[in-house]
Amino acid sequence: MMWDMTQIGSMMASVMFVWAIFQQYFPEELGMHIKQYFRKLLSFVNPYITINFHEYQGDEYERSKAYSSIERYLSTNSSNGVKRLKANVLKNRKSIFLSMEDYEEVIDEFQGMTIWWTSSKIVPQRQALFSYNDGEEKRYYKLTCHRKHKDAITNVYVPHVLDEGDAIAKKTRQQKLYTNGRKTSWSHILFEHPSTFDTLAMHPDKKKDIMNDLMTFIESKEYYKKVGKAWKRGYLLYGPPGTGKSSMIAAMANLLNYHIYDLEFTSVKDNTDLRKLLIGTSSKSIIVIEDIDCSLDLTGQRKKKKRENNEEEENPVQKKEKEKKKKGKEMTLSGLLNSIDGLWSACGSERLIVFTTNHVEKLDPALIRRGRMDKHIELSYCCFETFKVLAKNYLDVESHDLFSTISCLLEETNITPADVAENLMRKSAEENADSCLKELVKALESAKEKTMMKVVEESTSDGISSDSAYEQMEDTDAESGDSGDEDSSD
């Protein structure tokens, strides 16, 4: 671009050769002087300077925001004159985000200055030969400009690039679903889940309350700052399988336009890896740990006691050795707590942390105490209000003769919204609202029958006559009238 490449090449080769000879035969101090002299000479001959913007700096876990902004800025300019581009198809396939492939160059003009951008990477020696691990490569953008423009470039051009990059990010933001898989870094796909608070079946008051809570959270940046708290909020979603916990997370993400980080706990080796992963999440995101009760050794007293008993049987030397090995190499409850609300949790902001569980009673109280999990939401069996949302969504029906029968049956039996939804779904062109609702009534009656049989079986095995078991059951039904969907939020 600036000099004939062959000239530069041969000049550099001669310089390197002379330098190698000097390094071998002259003392270190003299070497330093000569090095400085050569640098000056080179800068005298070459009027251009370079500035590198690294994707990750030093030991930083977080991707540099400047790097991302430059990437986006160049994506608007890079299609001109660049031969190799990476394509990223944006939401609804309406536009394409193009970025430069490695070692490509793009030229930008700004206020009469010419700026050359090159995308490059440092490949560790070992990796180049043997490793397949991409994570080790260190990418950076190299800016080259004329020395005389140095001040204008650093004070005007670079801020302009960063601002433009941020503006493009806002316009083209796409929700992403990240997972950690087997690595300590995240990989993602585009998040396109159709669940919204409109499609979510739950009591309208409860739904409104959750939506208000979320909207208040995103508008409370200043409030969190004022009270000295990291800008994050924890949600615990609990209830039987098929009651809509995952659907609610998707609805939350869609409402707020947040990314989702689905943290696969079983792939996290130790507390350090966990910290690294959490720091690697971006703001405006939901960090999800599903089925937390099944995750490692984080669940309450029973597991702990079991472990303690086993340890008593080992001899003290073995125990010490084991502890030594484990130290710092295991993921612990305290490590998790530290990561979600210790000092590290303040790195990054505007984040929701969501735990889901089918067995809330198994969780360690420390993990879900208020302040950590700020809002506890129970998702329960289908009540009549929940059913009405599903009937509207699946059949476009807001009232029907069978509604009163269904309402009574729902009070008498436990059925999940997932099962109700399955019955309401049209399976063929011949099916209509009538036939689907009849299907549901049948399913509810059969579920009720099963529950009764179970109670009778249990009662007779306890020595109670079947007649009194039925009587008892009817009494309990009349008393309870439980509609499920209880929220125990703050």
Ligand SMILES: Nc1ncnc2c1ncn2[C@@H]1O[C@H](COP(=O)(O)OP(=O)(O)OP(=O)(O)O)[C@@H](O)[C@H]1O
């Ligand atoms: N409250 C609900 N509103 C709307 N659809 C629901 C609801 N609950 C369940 N469904 C339907 O059932 C399917 C399964 O629900 P979902 O995966 O959200 O339940 P879950 O509680 O997360 O279950 P699990 O504990 O097994 O992960 C969803 O795809 C959705 O179609």
